[in-house]
Amino acid sequence: MRPLNGAIAFISVIMGAFLANGDLASLDKILITASAAFIILSSGNVINDYYDVETDRINKPYRPIPSRQIKRTNALIFSICLFIAGVCMGLFVNLTAFFIALFSSVLLILYTTILRRFLLLGNMTVGLLTGLTFISGGAAVENIGQSLIPAVFAFLFTVAREIVKDIQDVKGDQHAGMSSLPIKLGRRRAMYISFVFFILVILISPVPYLMNLYSIYYLISVTIGVDLVLIICMIIMSKDLNEINTARVSSLMKFDIFIGLGAIYLGGIH
Numbered sequence: 001m002r003p004l005n006g007a008i009a010f011i012s013v014i015m016g017a018f019l020a021n022g023d024l025a026s027l028d029k030i031l032i033t034a035s036a037a038f039i040i041l042s043s044g045n046v047i048n049d050y051y052d053v054e055t056d057r058i059n060k061p062y063r064p065i066p067s068r069q070i071k072r073t074n075a076l077i078f079s080i081c082l083f084i085a086g087v088c089m090g091l092f093v094n095l096t097a098f099f100i101a102l103f104s105s106v107l108l109i110l111y112t113t114i115l116r117r118f119l120l121l122g123n124m125t126v127g128l129l130t131g132l133t134f135i136s137g138g139a140a141v142e143n144i145g146q147s148l149i150p151a152v153f154a155f156l157f158t159v160a161r162e163i164v165k166d167i168q169d170v171k172g173d174q175h176a177g178m179s180s181l182p183i184k185l186g187r188r189r190a191m192y193i194s195f196v197f198f199i200l201v202i203l204i205s206p207v208p209y210l211m212n213l214y215s216i217y218y219l220i221s222v223t224i225g226v227d228l229v230l231i232i233c234m235i236i237m238s239k240d241l242n243e244i245n246t247a248r249v250s251s252l253m254k255f256d257i258f259i260g261l262g263a264i265y266l267g268g269i270h
Helices: 003-019 024-051 053-059 072-090 095-113 121-140 144-168 170-175 181-185 187-204 216-239 243-267
Strands: none
Touching: 003 024, 003 121, 003 144, 003 243, 024 053, 024 072, 024 095, 024 121, 053 170, 072 095, 095 121, 121 144, 144 170, 144 181, 144 187, 144 216, 144 243, 170 181, 181 187, 187 216, 216 243
């Protein structure tokens, strides 16, 4: 299930609701939506492992299916149960939350089976799904507009990290016949494309402050905690694109997401 990823989704929903002026009166709906996001993302991770068994035997042999800790069929059944549970939870919030949960579930399945085989489209799909966690938080309190800014940041940041992960996993993906950016264009060109998204995040990060939407606390924390880290990541990748470096950058970016979430939270404090 990869609970750390699920925790990021859970917190993102709460953050989206907080930025959309959610209050204690809506806490039950917010928590249900956040739990649904955790469950749906987990179901996507499980079904991804179901389909990725061949590449994981090379890239990540320690995972439950290739290491034979769990049967493939059982993983598929578990994933289906999680999808159904997550979508049904949306019904307890409102129709918007339900349709977002349903759309996200369908998109996750399409990503795993079809979309990720197309250049950049798979990366952008994952970015869209990440952005939807914030939007679902806004849906929980019926104020989607205020959650769009963090959704855009999440989209750009996630696409950049997904390309980095593709560079890291190129050997296994080649073995499975995947068509990722580094396979088709080469690692170095894929790196430059990821840098475009890195730079976009850095360039637009001050915008919410300049528009007087977020406080000075946001600007300070996002500049030091996110922008500076992304610059360091680009320097690391520029020096060497080996698996160790790309894995280091991917992990660094995963934990940097929490710093970004903290910066957005601080942005709401005036």
